[in-house]
Amino acid sequence: xxxxxxxxxxxxxxYNQLIARRVREHNVYCEVKSYKTPIEExxxxxxxxxxxxxxxxxxxxxxxxQCDPEIFQLGVPVLGICYGCQLMALTLxxxxxxxQEDTAREFGKATTYYDTTCPLFKGLPAEGISWMSHNDYMxxxxxxxxxxxxxxxxxxAAIADVQRGFYGVQFHPEVNHTKNGSAMLRNFLYEIxxxxxxxxMEDFKNxxxxxxxDKVGNGQVLLALSGGVDSSVAAALLAEAVGKQLTCxxxxxxxxxxxxxxxxxxxxxxxxxxxxxxxxxxxxxxxxAGVSDPETKRKIIGEEFIRVxxxxxxxxxxxxxxxxGTIYPDVIESGLGDAxxxxxxxxxxxxxxxxxxxxxxxPLRQLFKDEVRQLGRELALPDYLVKRQPxxxxxxxxxxxxxxxxxxxxxxxxxxxxxxxxxAKAQLEDxxxxxxxxxxxMRSVGVQGxxxxxxxxxxxxSVTTTxxxxxxxxxxxxxVLDKVSVRIVNEVEHVNRIVYDITSKPPxxxxxx
Ligand code: XMP
Numbered sequence: 001x002x003x004x005x006x007x008x009x010x011x012x013x014x015y016n017q018l019i020a021r022r023v024r025e026h027n028v029y030c031e032v033k034s035y036k037t038p039i040e041e042x043x044x045x046x047x048x049x050x051x052x053x054x055x056x057x058x059x060x061x062x063x064x065x066q067c068d069p070e071i072f073q074l075g076v077p078v079l080g081i082c083y084g085c086q087l088m089a090l091t092l093x094x095x096x097x098x099x100q101e102d103t104a105r106e107f108g109k110a111t112t113y114y115d116t117t118c119p120l121f122k123g124l125p126a127e128g129i130s131w132m133s134h135n136d137y138m139x140x141x142x143x144x145x146x147x148x149x150x151x152x153x154x155x156x157a158a159i160a161d162v163q164r165g166f167y168g169v170q171f172h173p174e175v176n177h178t179k180n181g182s183a184m185l186r187n188f189l190y191e192i193x194x195x196x197x198x199x200x201m202e203d204f205k206n207x208x209x210x211x212x213x214d215k216v217g218n219g220q221v222l223l224a225l226s227g228g229v230d231s232s233v234a235a236a237l238l239a240e241a242v243g244k245q246l247t248c249x250x251x252x253x254x255x256x257x258x259x260x261x262x263x264x265x266x267x268x269x270x271x272x273x274x275x276x277x278x279x280x281x282x283x284x285x286x287x288x289a290g291v292s293d294p295e296t297k298r299k300i301i302g303e304e305f306i307r308v309x310x311x312x313x314x315x316x317x318x319x320x321x322x323x324x325g326t327i328y329p330d331v332i333e334s335g336l337g338d339a340x341x342x343x344x345x346x347x348x349x350x351x352x353x354x355x356x357x358x359x360x361x362x363p364l365r366q367l368f369k370d371e372v373r374q375l376g377r378e379l380a381l382p383d384y385l386v387k388r389q390p391x392x393x394x395x396x397x398x399x400x401x402x403x404x405x406x407x408x409x410x411x412x413x414x415x416x417x418x419x420x421x422x423x424a425k426a427q428l429e430d431x432x433x434x435x436x437x438x439x440x441x442m443r444s445v446g447v448q449g450x451x452x453x454x455x456x457x458x459x460x461x462s463v464t465t466t467x468x469x470x471x472x473x474x475x476x477x478x479x480v481l482d483k484v485s486v487r488i489v490n491e492v493e494h495v496n497r498i499v500y501d502i503t504s505k506p507p508x509x510x511x512x513x
Pocket of ligand 1: 298390391392393394434468505508509510511512513
């Protein structure tokens with residue numbers, strides 16, 4: 001099935017992914033492509049609308065990214081955001097200049113007044129807050145344009161040529177700070193581009209299953225299942241598509257959270273596939289014995305993983321296709337449309353070098369993380385897999401400071417389980433992006449019952465973040481922290497002190513190792 005297509009031309013804006021996500025939230029398929037995309041390619045994509053992103057440059061700088069003026073001859077509506085708006089104005093004959101200090105230069109929130117007879121603002125309140133971030137100013141707008149929005153500082157917060165379907169906004173409708181911004185994008189899609197809203201997960205699931213079947217034929221497919229969201233959803237999709245031709249290798253390194261291995265296995269029991277769970281915990285623990293250095297731990301785990309996977313892969317004989325759980329943000333970050341530099345990423349990074357196969361299948365390549373979760377639900381995967389927070393490939397090994405033993409693993413598993421349980425009971429799961437316990441290698445004196453103890457200090461870590469590159473510590477209510485602390489010291493032996501990590505990233509990292 002073919003979907004209507006919206007093209008997002010990227011001019012280097014920091015919110016390009018966000019624009020794409022917003023468009024897809026409105027059930028319209030879109031892709032982000034470089035502003036350098038040749039006009040012939042743009043035509044071939046048959047977009048129903050084009051969005052120009054913001055960008056860090058000034059349009060009047062000759063070295064700044066430009067667009068092919070022919071874009072405006074295609075009869076396709078265009079929405080320019082920030083830099084994109086200024087570029088549209090300049091290309092169509094307007095004039096853009098650097099704003100003078102304190103005049104028309106705006107950063108942050110601004111009260112904005114909208115003309116709701118303009119299709120872009122149809123049905124919305126006439127006044128709202130918008131998120132501005134622009135240095136430059138449209139001194140003259142091109143002929144044929146009206147000015148359907150203004151702020152106290154700026155008479156042309158938006159420009160519109162309703163006849164030709166060209167719209168520009170100086171603010172960022174894609175960020176949450178802009179009130180009704182998402183509705184403005186919706187208006188662009190539905191009122192202006194006449195979208196049908198044909199991008200649904202059910203369609204995507206069905207068309208993906210069909211195209212995987214067409215491609216794979218009678219071939220054998222191999223997938224390394226980590227139990228994370230991406231590999232689980234990819235596995236479910238392949239299971240649905242090719243059943244017995246799929247072998248999922250789930251390497252249980254013994255460094256997973258409480259019951260996690262069994263949960264993953266249980267989730268795939270309903271498909272008739274070759275599900276291989278390799279209990280390799282003994283060999284991982286043996287190789288990790290006495291190792292305290294975090295990078296050495298990672299290296300050992302990575303190497304062992306590949307060895308185990310390779311051995312399982314060889315048992316299958318001829319592997320035709322290897323499945324990877326690459327998702328759209330990885331594609332965008334790796335260089336737009338430049339397939340050559342797509343990184344082989346993930347916990348299973350480097351696998352292609354170790355298994356002989358004909359081709360890689362990346363069935364989630366077009367999807368954002370929230371869409372991957374949606375697809376998982378569509379495939380009836382249980383919530384505990386679909387909603388799973390990110391979990392590092394080396395697992396609990398990097399959450400035990402110092403050397404790893406069975407005893408420490410058991411302590412950490414139980415403590416981490418209690419933390420997650422209380423967060424779930426307090427319904428705080430959706431307010432934080434990653435949360436876990438860390439077993440420090442510090443012991444201190446305590447008193448329990450009538451006796452003196454000398455036991456481990458356990459740290460709790462919880463962060464909020466959008467990209468995991470920076471993060472803030474989550475403001476968990478004291479009462480919840482208290483419950484977690486009381487339960488852990490009572491229920492888990494050898495822990496007599498709990499601390500909560502209140503550092504952001506930077507300067508700290510999310511994990512402790
Ligand atoms: P840091 O600790 O670097 O973590 O702030 C950022 C994100 O990356 C995850 N992480 C890892 N994931 N292998 C992984 O697959 C690793 O070795 C690893 N180290 C950190 C971390 O859990 C967080 O989501």
